[in-house]
Amino acid sequence: MRFNIFSAVTAILFSSLASAQLSGKVGPTTSTASKAAKKVCNILNYGGVASKNTDNGPAIASAWAACKSGGEVYIPAGDYGMATWVTITGGTGVSINLDGIIYRTGTAGGHMIIVEHTTDFEFYSSTSNGAVQGYGYVFHAAGTYGPRIVRLVSVTNFSFHDLALVDSPAFHLILDTCTNGEVYNTIIRGGNEGGLDGIDVWGTNIWIHDVEVTNKDECVTVKNPSSYILIESIYCNWSGGCAIGSLGAGTDIHHIEYNNVYTQNSNQMLMIKSNGGSGSVYSCSFNNFIGHSNAYTLDVNGYWSSISPNPGNGVLFYDMTFNNWKGTCSDGATRAPIQFLCPSGAPCYGMSAANFNVWTEASTEVLYKCENAYGSGPCLSSGASHTAYAIQTKTVTAVTGYSITTMAADLKAGFGLSTSIPIPAVPTSFYPGLAPISAKLG
Ligand SMILES: *[C@@H]1O[C@H](CO)[C@@H](O)[C@H](O)[C@H]1NC(C)=O
Numbered sequence: 019m020r021f022n023i024f025s026a027v028t029a030i031l032f033s034s035l036a037s038a039q040l041s042g043k044v045g046p047t048t049s050t051a052s053k054a055a056k057k058v059c060n061i062l063n064y065g066g067v068a069s070k071n072t073d074n075g076p077a078i079a080s081a082w083a084a085c086k087s088g089g090e091v092y093i094p095a096g097d098y099g100m101a102t103w104v105t106i107t108g109g110t111g112v113s114i115n116l117d118g119i120i121y122r123t124g125t126a127g128g129h130m131i132i133v134e135h136t137t138d139f140e141f142y143s144s145t146s147n148g149a150v151q152g153y154g155y156v157f158h159a160a161g162t163y164g165p166r167i168v169r170l171v172s173v174t175n176f177s178f179h180d181l182a183l184v185d186s187p188a189f190h191l192i193l194d195t196c197t198n199g200e201v202y203n204t205i206i207r208g209g210n211e212g213g214l215d216g217i218d219v220w221g222t223n224i225w226i227h228d229v230e231v232t233n234k235d236e237c238v239t240v241k242n243p244s245s246y247i248l249i250e251s252i253y254c255n256w257s258g259g260c261a262i263g264s265l266g267a268g269t270d271i272h273h274i275e276y277n278n279v280y281t282q283n284s285n286q287m288l289m290i291k292s293n294g295g296s297g298s299v300y301s302c303s304f305n306n307f308i309g310h311s312n313a314y315t316l317d318v319n320g321y322w323s324s325i326s327p328n329p330g331n332g333v334l335f336y337d338m339t340f341n342n343w344k345g346t347c348s349d350g351a352t353r354a355p356i357q358f359l360c361p362s363g364a365p366c367y368g369m370s371a372a373n374f375n376v377w378t379e380a381s382t383e384v385l386y387k388c389e390n391a392y393g394s395g396p397c398l399s400s401g402a403s404h405t406a407y408a409i410q411t412k413t414v415t416a417v418t419g420y421s422i423t424t425m426a427a428d429l430k431a432g433f434g435l436s437t438s439i440p441i442p443a444v445p446t447s448f449y450p451g452l453a454p455i456s457a458k459l460g
Pocket residue numbers: 043047137138174175198
């Protein structure tokens with residue numbers, strides 16, 4: 019109860035900050051209704067067949083060609099096989115309404131659907147039942163990867179919503195160099211291994227909210243270069259966790275804000291990851307992170323050993339706030355729930371961690387680790403000259419106020435790699451006590 023009142027208050031507080039974080043309007047400039055009023059290109063009229071055994075790739079491409087200058091590509095309820103991939107390009111004022119389910123049957127690499135150089139675009143399901151079933155387990159059982167599901171490249175003024183992306187053979191959704199976009203009411207269910215990223219985004223002025231991801235890699239992750247990205251109400255329901263990175267030479271990332279992120283059984287609640295490299299990440303904030311049973315929690319890691327060192331003195335991190343983090347980690351004595359491990363060649367500064375109450379499920383203490391890190395909060399150095407210093411570890415034997423409300427049905431185990439993953443419904447909550455910012459359509 020106390021928690022619900024608190025989140026209602028923070029929701030109001032952050033909705034005003036929210037718009038400030040974006041640099042302008044996001045989403046399509048005309049409605050789906052006005053697009054459909056112009057023209058509807060039902061794939062069944064362009065050679066499509068509602069059958070899992072038909073390749074509907076060519077029909078999607080033909081329907082797009084007929085509607086891309088204004089209209090709606092319509093994939094009605096039903097099952098559709100897809101054996102060949104499509105790159106659809108040059109749309110203006112066009113939507114794709116996927117009420118059916120697309121089943122991957124082809125085995126080529128690349129991406130099943132690439133949409134590029136398109137503006138005033140909406141990819142959605144009017145019933146919230148639309149999905150792409152990637153049948154990634156067929157690859158994963160054999161220890162390989164296949165195509166990614168959806169990639170948007172240089173798409174402007176767009177939205178993507180009310181869809182399920184399931185069991186991708188590789189990454190699920192990539193927003194590559196996109197602008198003025200919104201992604202919401204989306205669920206991603208992948209297998210329990212690395213290389214199956216949920217959402218990877220780079221670009222500017224993008225709002226991603228009300229998204230659930232299951233996999234064992236990126237939940238909703240910001241890549242380089244990016245600015246003015248707002249990410250809210252994210253449910254990493256057995257995932258790798260959210261991140262910024264990995265980062266190398268020429269990093270240019272700023273004005274990133276994450277609010278209301280719930281993470282369970284993931285590699286981390288948030289990692290900012292680099293190893294060597296150059297450039298900077300600045301003016302970012304991370305508020306209301308809660309979770310349980312995660313390996314790492316807050317992990318700013320300038321020496322991330324899973325990538326080889328990049329040329330440069332290290333990526334500079336500055337002016338970042340981490341506020342109101344709660345819950346428990348798996349073992350805070352083995353994996354410190356706070357790590358600010360900044361590069362010695364570019365000590366971070368202006369870091370602030372406040373209201374950080376994360377306790378441990380195993381052991382009786384948690385560690386905080388700081389290295390070359392300046393600012394205010396646990397183990398950060400307050401000095402004004404930002405010189406390099408060796409790792410400092412603080413041991414904490416009691417934390418109060420860490421209890422959280424868990425989500426009703428946290429996934430109890432990751433999805434395997436050798437059996438098909440069921441298609442889930444788009445959920446109606448992505449953070450305890452919060453309804454989606456926009457109501458689910460279906
Ligand atoms: C995107 O929308 C904005 C209005 O919100 C408009 O000014 C801009 O020209 C649009 N961009 C494109 C590429 O159509």
